[in-house]
Amino acid sequence: MTAQAPVAIVTGASRGAGRGIAIALGSHGCTVYVTGRSEKAGDHALPGTIYATAEAITRAGGKGIAVRCDHADDTQVQALFDQVLAEQGRIDILVNNAAAVYDELSMPGNFWEKPLKLADMIDVGLRSSYVASWMAAPAMVKQNSGLIVMTSASGAAHYSMGPAYGAHKAGVDKLAFDMAVDFRNAEANVSAISIWMGALATDRLLAMIEADPEKYGYLRNQIETPEYTGHVIWALYNDPALAERSGQTLIGAELGREYGITDEGGRQPPSYRDTHKVVPHQHYPLIIR
Template sequence: MSERALAGKIALVAGATRGAGRGIAVELGAAGATVYVTGRTTRESRSEMNRPETIEETAELVTAAGGTGIAVQVDHLEIDQVDRLVRRIDEEQGRLDVLVNDVWGADHLFEFGSALWEHSLENGLRLLKLAIETHVITSHRALPLLIRNPGGLVVEVTDGTAETNAEYRKESGYFYDLAKWTVIRMGLGQAAELEPHGCTAVSVTPGWIRSESMLETFGVTEDDWLDGAKKSPHFAISESPAFVGRAIAALAADPDRHRWSGQSLSSGGLAQVYGFTDIDGSRPDAWRYIAEVANAGKPADTTGYR
């Protein structure tokens, strides 16, 4: 991918305050795109997640990387707010080339190991609204702008591929599993409906991502993240948010990206195709590692997997 492969392209990363969304926005910017970054947390107000990262910080990182970052506070459950966002993009740019649906914001809502009837129903339903309805609302409002020009790309960000999620993820619980499977189907459904317009839709998953909250959980920073393997040895396969960002930037820059339409993809798998690396120069293939090493009960060893 050339350094400015996405110069002149307009992207919307819905849910770009932190984690994968921030990594995706920054890497689209590094490829030269103008990126609208949305979320609920600004320097003046925080979302229910009550974390310090803000959309303004993300926009500044996009610009520093070489693109143009534009922060817009949006609650993607509020249709009128999404309508205003899309109108603004249309008025300011007249087009939309890349839509990334990464809204989540439900880390505090799912309960590991809880059966459906044990899980808080209120929290479970709120999780589904945040993880599913936000994506539906955003695509419903943004796709008429995206399909004005052939070649548009929609990326549904999820956790796991269709293959890896084929077995019920009991440890994550019913609501989490349902949400992540649904997002995969969203990529498939949009691909079918965008086909007549010459546009592409996929679902993409990072591996074990070192989000801000994950780094805090392991008591490490991005500079010394490997120390987290002392707490959980399989953490050695983890990846930075930039890795999935580079995956999506590579997809967006690929003139033959339509070959992927409807597919469920991973950052590690796309790295093998496009040749990009994580910020440490490696290519972690987390989902293959999880299946062949972690889930197989083998000792942690990333040899051949990054």
């Protein structure tokens, strides 16, 4: 921790989970860099832009800074990190949330019957999380502090919307585990954690529930606000025992309960452990170098 406001980068934050997480971190006084491709209305079928998110962060009490960045382009990602370090001199929190999510992901059919573009989720999701972490790690190791978070979900451990989605979620869980091994090997006080978010009250999910209430209506009693995970991340960042959790995949609702964080209306979101009867995979401690 420093006297300077913590500096966070939240990727894929024009809307949805990223937007909520970024605003929540702003409410705790963070300087938050917001990345995404949506700069104006109409850039995406769903509402939301990087500038609108940045303004909401500032209104919440932080400082929002929008940076247009396509996370499929490593050159643009490098420019983002160069800008953050030039302007702030440090990176305290990186939230890897960018992903290529298409409507066809939840449509009926087997994976070969859906568009091949769904494989983009492995590039802008799994690979982009690796790239952003690779670029953040040197600064975090040098300052000997930092937290890298992967936004994940229970689809890492059971079938959910096909192999592209599952590979992304399972992959980021494993990224967090392996990155933590390397940070410990470097004797760096940097942590990597993957968080299973619950069903989120995003424009996309709310539209899905409205379009097919028979199939998705049950989610109304389970959804979390997109900001909830941001408050959980802030609590993790300030946890003196954070290093002991590094490498773990944790259920956001359970972390919230542990830290005493409630969602809108004082409600406590349910855990996948209860609703789906699933928990994150436990990785073996064996290390081969």
